[in-house]
Amino acid sequence: MTNQLALVKKDTVDVVAKKVKEFQESGELHFPAFYSPENAMKSAWLILQNTQDRNKRPALEVCTKDSIANALLDMVVQGLNPTKKQGYFIVYGNQLTFQRSYFGTMAVTKRxxxxxxxxxxxxxxxxxxxxxxxxxxxxxxxxxxxxxxxxxxxxxxxxxxxxxxxxxxxxxxxxxxxxxxxxxxxxxxxxxxxxxxxxxxxxxxxxxxxxxxxxxxxxxxxxxxSDDESVMMKHINKEDEEIEVQQEIDENANGEVLDMEFDEVTEEQKQVEEPKEESQEEKQSALEMEFVDEEPKKDGAPF
Known part of the structure; x- marks a missing residue:
């Protein structure tokens, strides 16, 4: 398992770090003075090792390397850190996505x-x-x-x-x-x-x-x-784009979607499964989690 994680890390975290460095060197990406992409990815990697899909399978085993790399890149380019509750990793089938939280949306808007x-x-x-x-x-x-x-x-x-x-x-x-x-x-x-x-x-x-x-x-x-065509805005818009409804119906996510902006969500997306009573842990989590209510991004090569 240790060797497998090392291989996944090499094909995802290391690749993303290299791409981010290229963006920075070309002047396409600028981070706030207080933001460290390296620290954000270290935090994300630790979180991903404990992230599971709805069937309790490890995300790093079931998700494609391309989707893991894309999720990490989405997080870093937006200048967000999961340890600050600015976003969460969600598993849809074999796809990993990074979705901004309420705190993350405020941070990006300020930026x-x-x-x-x-x-x-x-x-x-x-x-x-x-x-x-x-x-x-x-x-x-x-x-x-x-x-x-x-x-x-x-x-x-x-x-x-x-x-x-x-x-x-x-x-x-x-x-x-x-x-x-x-x-x-x-x-x-x-x-x-x-x-x-x-x-x-x-x-x-x-x-x-x-x-x-x-x-x-x-x-x-x-x-x-925003009409900003920067790398950051392209990733922000990518996260918010509308996806085919049937994908979520076919592949339910590992996280329950709570308290977000729903203006563009269709009625067919509403009831993927019957609602269930919330535990005290879920109530506390709901105060922090603000997932975007949308289907997973389509699979594709990273970046």
Whole structure:
């Protein structure tokens, strides 16, 4: 097993490290001062050795070397580190993919848009919210809240703000109906369900999940509208591209998909399997995990 791992490492980690170095030397890729691609890949390799598919088989045994290399390259080019919960490795059949988390999406958005800060707040019944629509965008939002209004059962919406370099503020606003519509596209949401199940993650931590959903939507609009043709943006767009629905139906993933942006997800993707009750470990994991609800990328040669 040790020899097998060494061979996989040589054909994946070492190949990716060489490719990243080429990108850097040619000026196609620039990392933040605090980011070490070498350390990120070391962390990823340790995580991959404990990653399994839905049948508890080691990912490094069942996944193709090309898909492992592609997953590692996707992670590094985006400047993300799995130990910081900025992304997760997911097994689809014999394909390994790297999917950004909520934290990873914020990190990439700050890097692409040079945003100073990304924040969110929940709106409750009794709150006062005033804003204007300027050139089709929400502007001058003012939110007044009384402490007594804070009640997870009385959430009526949430908003996210992204502060840009010149002080411009982008605001994304969602009603609770829109937030639930996003949640309803995930596997944990039963057909015909109209609100959170009592005791579920989205019930017990409704405020945090609402904020994560609206932040994800705000960030994705920046990423999707970017015209940057850099190596980094090509990999970001590659991760977000739409894939054939039938692939996920045929090859279910090893991870449950939770709390992400679902605008482009079709109804056929919704119920791959019947939802199941969450354990306490799964509830805690759901606070950290924000997988993109999409099918696996198509197999192909790395890079």
């Amino acid at each position: 692409v848009a040079k945003a100073k800060s990304i924040d969110a707040a929940v709106i409750y019944e009794g709150d006062t919210v005033d804003y204007e629509i300027v050139n089709g965008r929400i502007a001058n939002l003012k939110h007044k809240q009384q402490f007594g209004n804070i009640d997870k059962e009385k959430i009526i919406g949430a908003y996210a703000t992204i502060v840009l370099p010149e002080g411009e503020v982008y605001i994304e606003l969602m009603t609770i109906a829109e937030i639930r519509q996003a949640w309803s596209k995930a596997q944990f949401w039963s057909k015909g369900q109209d609100k959170e199940k009592e005791g579920s993650t989205h019930d017990e931590f409704k405020q945090e999940m609402a904020k994560k959903t609206v932040i994800n939507r705000a960030c994705k609009k920046f990423l999707n509208s």
